[in-house]
Amino acid sequence: MDFEMSPKARDLCDRLEAFMDAHVYPNEPVYQQQLKDMGASVEDWENWGGVPIIEELKVKARADGLWNLFLPESRRGGGLTNLEYAPLCEIMGRAPWSAEIFNCSAPDTGNMETLERYGTEAQKKEWMEPLLAGEIRSCFSMTEPDVASSDARNISLTIIRDGDEYVINGRKWWTSGSGDSRCKLFIVMGKSDPDGADPYRQQSMILVPRDTPGLTIKRMIPVFGFSDAPHGHGEIIYDNVRVPVSNILLGEGRGFEIAQGRLGPGRIHHCMRMIGQAEVALEKMCKRVVDRHPFGKPLSDQGVVREWIAQSRIMIDQARLLTLNAADRMDKVGNKEARKEIGMIKVVAPNMAAQVIDWAIQAHGAAGISSDFGLSYAYARARAIRLADGPDEVHANQIARLELKKYLNR
Structure with missing residues (x-):
């Protein structure tokens, strides 16, 4: 490697x-x-x-x-x-x-x-x-408020064919990017065959222009009090939204297939961005503890602070190597075969970033929870990424299932 x-x-x-x-x-x-x-x-x-x-x-x-x-x-x-x-x-x-x-x-x-x-x-x-x-710009409309969307089989928005059109009905939220007035395209995941025998073939994805009648942006949802402007995370109502049949992606029943292809690279990107944020937090922590002198000596002399710095360096490098390994596996064997490695980094990187940023906040004292140093926003982002593209627990469950598979099939 x-x-x-x-x-x-x-x-x-x-x-x-x-x-x-x-x-x-x-x-x-x-x-x-x-x-x-x-x-x-x-x-x-x-x-x-x-x-x-x-x-x-x-x-x-x-x-x-x-x-x-x-x-x-x-x-x-x-x-x-x-x-x-x-x-x-x-x-x-x-x-x-x-x-x-x-x-x-x-x-x-x-x-x-x-x-x-x-x-x-x-x-x-x-x-x-x-x-x-x-x-x-564009957005991706998948998560719903009324069901446990961590299991995408629960998605209830419907995409039902009516002649030369599909009719879309349902409610989504955390549709990231929908707050931007330049967002002209919504990629929507829903059920085109709600009663189908195969729960992984009930879903489809469809392209919906922002100005389609019946599509209403109800509100933007703050994240730990941050608006994430001008990007935003919208709650969207789809009320008899009609789009041409030609707007379906790949064909009916291919939603899960598309989701796996879409989310794999996105998870790599999320994790590498988290590593970048963690590096910045570590840099800010080091500068702060060298400059601050409580009780007559620099904070950097404190054993606990040195432990934070050492553990941060170790955890960042571990997360980076794990993420590069996942990227390499994706290149060599594809997203599906690399799903265990992708799941591993999706658990590791946001947790690592949240911990490193938390230590940086602590090193800054009360200043760390202000907006002056950018750490409070970085922490909110890292914590939110533990839920984006699937919560930690879903990824951990998949990792365990894939690991156990070689023993259960003996």
Whole structure:
């Protein structure tokens, strides 16, 4: 197993790091002020849209060839493998708002990958091309408030064919990205065959334009009090929403198949972004404990603080190696065969990040729970990722089942 970067990936990493140093980190205050000017509370979500500094930096990133870096082995994207893209994702993860600058932000990445793998040429032309150009944004509508969505077989929204159309009825929430006025496409998962014998063939995915009659965005849901503007996490009502039959993805009953193909790379991206956030938290912790001198000596002399730092370094590197291994497995054997490795990182990386950020908060004292150092937001994100794309317990259960399988079948 060799995780040495390819020359192509190394060159992109160097250029991406230089771009972050020159344009992203210095503009953090600008971004925060522009977000505030837009109205960053959940009550203001109808005013959300592109942040000017991001739009300005998109032009620079595209001109520098730092655009659409994801999409493994695609003529439309960066043509990178998952293993090559992973360190780039970590670098972008250091500033949570930066991925959009390079057109590499969720859920657009997962949605573009879905269209690339499973969409028709007409669907790609209508939706994927403007997404790749950064002209529009998109969201993924899967989780529901009225059922235990950790078991996707419970999803109750219906997608029922009526002649040349599908009629969609149901309620979703945590539809991430739906708050942005530039979000023009909803990829919706629901049941097209609710009474089908095979519970894994009842579901389908369908493309729904934002302006379709009957689609109502009820509200944006805050995450630990943060709005996640201008992205947002919406509660969506689908009331007799009608779309053409041609909007179905891959065909009826293929929803689970698409979900597995979509969520695998997304989990790699989540984990690498979490590693980037953990690295930033460790850096902030180290700087803080060297500068602070309670009781006549620097905090860095305290044994407990040194333990936090040592454990943080160990845990970050462990999570990175595990994630690179999962990316490598995906490249070699595909998402389905690498599902155990993907499940492992999805448990490990967010838990690791939450712990490292928690120690960094503690090292900052009361300042750590303010918004001044970005740690409270980083912690909220890390904690939320333990639920996104499936909770820890679901992944752990799958890991255990796959591990036990070789013993139960003897």
